[in-house]
Amino acid sequence: MLSFVLRRFLSAIPTVFLIVTISFFLIRVAPGGPFDLEQPLEARVMENLRRIYQLDRPLIEQYGLYLAALLRGDFGPSFYFRDFTIAELFARGLPVSMTLGALALGLALITGGALGTVAAFRQNSTIDYAVTGLGAFGLTIPNFVVAPVLQIVFGLMLAWLPVGGWGSPSSLVLPVVTLALPQVAVIARMTRASMIEALRSNHIRTLRSLGLPTSIIARHALRAAALPVVSYLGPAAAALLTGSVVVETIFGLPGVGRYFVEGALNRDYTLVMGTVVLVAVFVLLFNLLVDIAYALIDPRVRHD
Amino acid sequence: MTEAAVLPIAATVSGRSLWADARRRLMRNKAAVASLAVLASITLACLFGPLATGHPYDRVYQDYVRAPSSLAAHPRDDRVVPAAERIAARVRARAEAARIEGDLLRLILTAQRPIDERNLAFFDRSDLFGPARVVERSEEGRRLAIEVPIERRHFLFGTDANGRDLLTRTLVAGRVSLAIGLLATAVAIVIGVLYGAVAGYLGGRTDLLLMRFVDILYSLPFIFFVIMLVVFFGRNFVLMFLAVGAVEWLDMARIVRGQTLSIKRQEYVQAAEALGVPTAGIIRRHVIPNTLGPVVVYMTLLVPKVILLESFLSFLGLGVQEPMTSWGVLISEGARSIQGAAYMLIFPSFFLVATLFALNFIGDGLRDALDPKDR
Numbered sequence: 001m002l003s004f005v006l007r008r009f010l011s012a013i014p015t016v017f018l019i020v021t022i023s024f025f026l027i028r029v030a031p032g033g034p035f036d037l038e039q040p041l042e043a044r045v046m047e048n049l050r051r052i053y054q055l056d057r058p059l060i061e062q063y064g065l066y067l068a069a070l071l072r073g074d075f076g077p078s079f080y081f082r083d084f085t086i087a088e089l090f091a092r093g094l095p096v097s098m099t100l101g102a103l104a105l106g107l108a109l110i111t112g113g114a115l116g117t118v119a120a121f122r123q124n125s126t127i128d129y130a131v132t133g134l135g136a137f138g139l140t141i142p143n144f145v146v147a148p149v150l151q152i153v154f155g156l157m158l159a160w161l162p163v164g165g166w167g168s169p170s171s172l173v174l175p176v177v178t179l180a181l182p183q184v185a186v187i188a189r190m191t192r193a194s195m196i197e198a199l200r201s202n203h204i205r206t207l208r209s210l211g212l213p214t215s216i217i218a219r220h221a222l223r224a225a226a227l228p229v230v231s232y233l234g235p236a237a238a239a240l241l242t243g244s245v246v247v248e249t250i251f252g253l254p255g256v257g258r259y260f261v262e263g264a265l266n267r268d269y270t271l272v273m274g275t276v277v278l279v280a281v282f283v284l285l286f287n288l289l290v291d292i293a294y295a296l297i298d299p300r301v302r303h304d
Numbered sequence: 305m306t307e308a309a310v311l312p313i314a315a316t317v318s319g320r321s322l323w324a325d326a327r328r329r330l331m332r333n334k335a336a337v338a339s340l341a342v343l344a345s346i347t348l349a350c351l352f353g354p355l356a357t358g359h360p361y362d363r364v365y366q367d368y369v370r371a372p373s374s375l376a377a378h379p380r381d382d383r384v385v386p387a388a389e390r391i392a393a394r395v396r397a398r399a400e401a402a403r404i405e406g407d408l409l410r411l412i413l414t415a416q417r418p419i420d421e422r423n424l425a426f427f428d429r430s431d432l433f434g435p436a437r438v439v440e441r442s443e444e445g446r447r448l449a450i451e452v453p454i455e456r457r458h459f460l461f462g463t464d465a466n467g468r469d470l471l472t473r474t475l476v477a478g479r480v481s482l483a484i485g486l487l488a489t490a491v492a493i494v495i496g497v498l499y500g501a502v503a504g505y506l507g508g509r510t511d512l513l514l515m516r517f518v519d520i521l522y523s524l525p526f527i528f529f530v531i532m533l534v535v536f537f538g539r540n541f542v543l544m545f546l547a548v549g550a551v552e553w554l555d556m557a558r559i560v561r562g563q564t565l566s567i568k569r570q571e572y573v574q575a576a577e578a579l580g581v582p583t584a585g586i587i588r589r590h591v592i593p594n595t596l597g598p599v600v601v602y603m604t605l606l607v608p609k610v611i612l613l614e615s616f617l618s619f620l621g622l623g624v625q626e627p628m629t630s631w632g633v634l635i636s637e638g639a640r641s642i643q644g645a646a647y648m649l650i651f652p653s654f655f656l657v658a659t660l661f662a663l664n665f666i667g668d669g670l671r672d673a674l675d676p677k678d679r
Contacts, residue, residue: 018520023528030535140660142612142632144619145653148639156643235522245527246619250639261620264531272528279525 001295005288012284016277020070023276024063027269034079034267053079066273075277080268090274093256096166097243100255103176105233105240108183113229115184116191117218120225123196131188138185147178147250164252175251179244183236187229194225226297234290238282242275326673336669339662346659350478358458359469361476362627365457366467367431373462373470373647379432384409384454387432395423397448409433409452418445427452431467461651464634465641473629474652480630481656484545484614485607491549492610493603496556501591503557504564505583515561518554526551530613534622544623548610559602563595597674604667608660615656631656 035041035049050056054065069076075086119131154174155163162171198204198221207217243257256275263271330336354361365371367387371378379387385402388411392399397413404410413419427436434453441448461470503514521529533547567573568591576586615632617623624630631652638649 015520019523023524026532030532136661136664140657140664142615144639145635148642152642260525260527264528275525276528280523283523
């Protein structure tokens with residue numbers, strides 16, 4: 001197992017390298033630059049700025065400098081958020097986004113898994129149709145519709161929860177629910193489909209014939225049914241933990257999600273690269289975790 | 305698929321092709337049929353509805369900003385007289401004895417000095433009234449009896465923050481959103497199917513290289529990718545959809561590659577290879593047509609995904625530009641003014657959600673109908 005993990009880490013290095021290279025040159029060939037304001041800066045000022053940020057060097061040299069800095073763990077200073085380094089921005093935003101994402105993921109896993117299991121046990125019943133309908137609902141309603149509706153209903157009409165902000169635990173409820181809703185739908189759907197298949201398999205039939213209680217049957221079936229859900233969870237966790245622009249904008253949360261948009265729009269080269277590296281690392285890390293989880297759940301899978 | 309061999313002895317028994325079979329089973333799926341009907345009516349409404357609403361989608365009614373949705377005609381009777389009095393003030397006269405008779409407002413204007421009748425055009429310029437007609441002049445033009453027709457307008461869905469008819473805008477937005485969905489999906493399918501089929505059929509090193517590229521694109525942050533494309537192509541309507549399609553082909557390529565891997569082991573492909581059919585011919589004639597089942601299913605699920613993506617971009621302000629509009633734009637405008645004018649969120653959301661629901665049900669129905677295990 002250890003050698004498997006090590007090998008995966010080693011094979012991830014060229015992937016990250018390629019991703020960094022592609023996005024570095026992609027953002028650099030994009031028209032416009034970080035200091036293009038509505039009123040153009042004076043030529044001298046521009047020249048100085050470009051020299052300070054080393055933008056006057058040849059592109060390939062800048063690329064080398066960036067790679068060297070990245071290897072030292074230095075993401076560089078932000079071009080747009082003056083006086084901040086990318087590391088500082090992430091150190092502030094990432095805990096917020098990760099808290100939200102982890103809570104949403106947990107909520108989605110528990111409710112989605114439970115709903116899917118119940119629906120699979122009672123296939124073609126009212127509960128099943130309700131879960132399927134809810135799944136379609138959660139998948140089709142965009143989160144920028146869900147969020148304001150939740151704000152209005154629970155924040156303003158009922159006045160149970162704050163409409164936004166960051167700080168108290170109660171202010172987390174609405175954004176977490178908004179984030180979790182589409183994931184609940186997907187997980188419920190996947191759990192239902194794979195549970196139905198698992199419940200038809202031979203070993204479950206044997207358990208049933210032994211007259212075991214439903215809870216034990218469900219536990220055994222869940223183990224087999226969890227595999228597709230687990231493989232979905234890898235990319236989903238990476239996406240959730242790195243923040244959501246929409247949810248963070250609507251609820252006024254200081255997460256990292258908005259940096260994805262602001263970085264690219266303002267040509268904040270270092271910020272863009274930071275977000276790219278962040279997502280790539282999360283995706284690779286969670287895919288690795290998924291593979292390990294696979295081996296733990298399914299004894300037939302071996303990583304030697 | 306369609307040219308399945310029909311044995312001459314069984315001339316009376318017509319064979320059922322996969323597609324005929326699938327169509328029959330789709331038609332038995334009530335949710336899918338209902339969804340098809342919903343989708344068809346929404347599409348027709350969006351195509352032809354804007355012609356019938358009586359409002360151009362970009363016409364601004366300054367006097368009806370954020371008029372709430374209602375079945376009754378505007379203006380309300382209690383708004384007519386105050387509006388007329390305001391206009392009379394601009395004509396430098398006082399309105400007296402205002403009476404509403406059906407669609408006609410009778411009014412007497414009095415002033416200290418003779419009234420300049422050219423100023424009566426102010427009535428016509430308002431959204432409430434038509435051109436005023438002078439019935440009677442007296443006191444050397446200081447007293448005018450006039451008749452002003454009241455222009456009754458219907459805003460079934462209300463008007464937006466600029467005073468534009470929301471029904472027309474919702475329908476026009478539907479054209480844009482549906483067109484985006486179809487165009488981007490078409491691009492995604494063309495790229496994805498070709499890429500996946502080539503990678504899967506050629507196999508070996510080519511496959512490894514091509515799919516590694518897909519993996520790398522997968523690990524790039526999606527938003528970054530989309531925004532980069534928007535930045536490159538500017539805010540061009542058509543190019544942006546092509547760009548969105550160019551992002552969404554990755555899943556399609558994987559699905560088609562998986563299908564191709566099993567198809568290329570089939571006897572008919574080996575027969576074609578043995579007969580010396582060129583590779584491009586085999587891919588075009590044998591591989592791609594046989595991958596279409598899953599592709600069609602994925603397509604119906606991709607269209608809603610693209611529509612959602614477009615609304616997400618519009619929410620960020622990167623999507624369709626004014627005065628053109630899409631459901632995403634309308635919804636984000638509605639979300640901003642939800643407190644005073646909830647109808648601005650409700651109507652476009654209803655259309656978007658109904659369309660997405662319908663497409664999802666059709667996709668599910670197609671998947672069940674095309675699933676050979678499920679007969």
